[in-house]
Amino acid sequence: MKKFCAPLGRIMEQIDRLPPDVRERAARKSGRSFDSDDCVQIWPNRASMLKTVDMQRQAPPSAQHWRPLVKRPGIDGARRRR
Numbered sequence: 001m002k003k004f005c006a007p008l009g010r011i012m013e014q015i016d017r018l019p020p021d022v023r024e025r026a027a028r029k030s031g032r033s034f035d036s037d038d039c040v041q042i043w044p045n046r047a048s049m050l051k052t053v054d055m056q057r058q059a060p061p062s063a064q065h066w067r068p069l070v071k072r073p074g075i076d077g078a079r080r081r082r
Contacts, residue, residue, distance in 0.1 A: 001044065005037040015040065015069060025049050027066035041066065 004014065011028065018026065025046045031037050043049035049068065056065040 001041055003039060003041040005031075005039040008038050011038045011040055018042075023069050026069045027053060028069060029066050030063040032064070040069070 004011075006014070015023065015026075015028075022042055025044070025048075026040055026042045027049055028038060028040045031039075043052070049066075053066050053068060056062075059065075
């Protein structure tokens with residue numbers, strides 16, 4: 001697993017450079033405070049990343065939880081647009 005932390009603007013630049021297959025298995029979480037860095041982690045496969053996200057959904061909501069970069073409607077808990 002690779003993990004990198006940086007300010008949000010720099011994180012967004014890095015996400016844009018990732019190949020689509022890598023974005024599928026990556027997740028982001030916010031920093032602990034207003035001025036802290038955000039983190040992106042890349043898992044070896046999408047299933048393990050989704051398992052981590054699902055385990056965190058059982059806990060009380062928190063900004064510290066991992067959120068998938070690419071959400072698929074109906075599969076990853078993403079809402080479908082009407």
